[in-house]
Amino acid sequence: MPSGERESATMAVTRRVAELRREGIEVLDLGAGEPDFPSPGTAVKAAQRALDEGRTKYTVLEGTAELRALLADRYCAQGAPWSAANTLVTVGAKAALYQLARAFLSPGDEAVVHTPAWVSIPAQVRLAGAEAVTVAMAAEDGFAIRAQPLIAAMTERTRAVIVNTPCNPTGAVASILDLERLASACAERGALLISDETYERFVYDGRRHASVAALAARYPDTVVLVGSFSKSYAMTGWRVGYLLGSAEVVAAAAAVQSHVTSNATSFAMAGAEAVLAEEPPESAALVAACARRRQVVLRELERVPGVVCPPPAGAFYAFPDVRACLDEACPDSASLCGRLLDEARVAATPGSAFGCEGHIRLSFACSDEELAAGLDGLVRVLGRSTGRVVSSFAAGGRAG
Numbered sequence: 001m002p003s004g005e006r007e008s009a010t011m012a013v014t015r016r017v018a019e020l021r022r023e024g025i026e027v028l029d030l031g032a033g034e035p036d037f038p039s040p041g042t043a044v045k046a047a048q049r050a051l052d053e054g055r056t057k058y059t060v061l062e063g064t065a066e067l068r069a070l071l072a073d074r075y076c077a078q079g080a081p082w083s084a085a086n087t088l089v090t091v092g093a094k095a096a097l098y099q100l101a102r103a104f105l106s107p108g109d110e111a112v113v114h115t116p117a118w119v120s121i122p123a124q125v126r127l128a129g130a131e132a133v134t135v136a137m138a139a140e141d142g143f144a145i146r147a148q149p150l151i152a153a154m155t156e157r158t159r160a161v162i163v164n165t166p167c168n169p170t171g172a173v174a175s176i177l178d179l180e181r182l183a184s185a186c187a188e189r190g191a192l193l194i195s196d197e198t199y200e201r202f203v204y205d206g207r208r209h210a211s212v213a214a215l216a217a218r219y220p221d222t223v224v225l226v227g228s229f230s231k232s233y234a235m236t237g238w239r240v241g242y243l244l245g246s247a248e249v250v251a252a253a254a255a256v257q258s259h260v261t262s263n264a265t266s267f268a269m270a271g272a273e274a275v276l277a278e279e280p281p282e283s284a285a286l287v288a289a290c291a292r293r294r295q296v297v298l299r300e301l302e303r304v305p306g307v308v309c310p311p312p313a314g315a316f317y318a319f320p321d322v323r324a325c326l327d328e329a330c331p332d333s334a335s336l337c338g339r340l341l342d343e344a345r346v347a348a349t350p351g352s353a354f355g356c357e358g359h360i361r362l363s364f365a366c367s368d369e370e371l372a373a374g375l376d377g378l379v380r381v382l383g384r385s386t387g388r389v390v391s392s393f394a395a396g397g398r399a400g
């Protein structure tokens with residue numbers, strides 16, 4: 001029987017962009033959550049070397065000993081008592097989250113999830129047969145991930161609280177205080193606190209990323225960290241992610257993995273080892289580019305009166321409130337994204353995909369040129385919808 005779960009809305013946008021491009025139609029893609037940077041040279045060379053050396057066979061299920069040790073070291077430096085045995089390398093962070101859902105959630109169980117949420121988090125909970133109890137974070141608070149409303153939604157059936165910080169699609173983050181409160185509440189009730197920190201490097205305005213790694217020593221059986229090489233190192237296609245937690249959590253997620261994907265790709269892991277062994281400068285350059293592009297997006301959106309966009313604290317998405325642009329012909333975020341694609345050839349993702357109508361998600365991980373042209377079209381269409389656009393001069397000059 002089909003699960004009833006539909007294709008990921010973000011992937012559907014990516015697919016639509018690819019279709020249009022195949023038809024020869026130029027699309028400005030502010031939809032994809034994929035850095036425009038190439039993968040670091042050190043990763044590419046290491047993978048090529050691994051292929052040349054015949055690292056083309058199955059590895060141990062949990063990932064290479066080298067990669068697991070390097071990952072554990074990275075998070076030990078943040079205070080976690082984790083070793084290679086607490087580390088599982090997965091086929092992207094997506095598989096890590098899915099395996100956790102399959103290992104720890106069953107029909108009748110609940111997982112508490114904040115919204116807006118990355119599309120796959122509640123979907124994976126449902127695929128495991130459990131209920132995703134969604135809790136809306138406050139727009140007035142910039143969608144900051146707060147512990148109190150999440151704790152209030154916990155019941156005796158709660159097996160996990162899943163947070164994503166920095167958050168896709170809002171860029172909002174959880175403070176270490178909120179994470180600590182959540183860890184304590186989860187520990188009291190025997191639930192897991194799963195923290196998807198795929199965007200850990202992308203934090204702005206001098207902030208420091210708050211990670212559950214810093215709480216692992218105090219809550220060793222409770223906190224689980226999920227991460228990825230996809231965004232931090234522009235290695236989306238390599239499909240390497242990971243989770244770290246108690247040995248019991250690792251064993252349970254590995255058991256699922258043993259029936260689903262087996263090990264992550266052998267030579268892709270060689271590339272991942274290389275970037276952990278020697279930090280490539282490209283990663284910091286990517287974060288710096290995103291910080292600059294974030295300013296461009298915020299400045300351009302200010303040109304449309306009525307469109308409100310809290311500055312994202314992290315990740316590489318803006319999540320503006322576009323309710324001022326909705327009308328009878330275009331009543332929701334999905335139809336507005338359709339209009340953007342039809343009239344300006346700009347791809348964006350509807351907020352409804354993330355459980356938050358009235359917003360759209362704009363990715364600023366694309367190139368400067370694509371971003372500038374995309375924002376031009378976007379501002380034109382949104383401005384037509386509200387009947388007003390402030391000139392770029394009045395808004396403080398064109399984005400550079």
Ligand SMILES: Cc1ncc(COP(=O)(O)O)c(C=O)c1O
Nearest residue numbers: 092093094118168198228230241
């Ligand atoms: C919040 C979040 N978690 C996990 C992932 C998946 O990352 P990976 O490519 O490692 O599977 C994504 C990808 O968009 C994401 O946005």
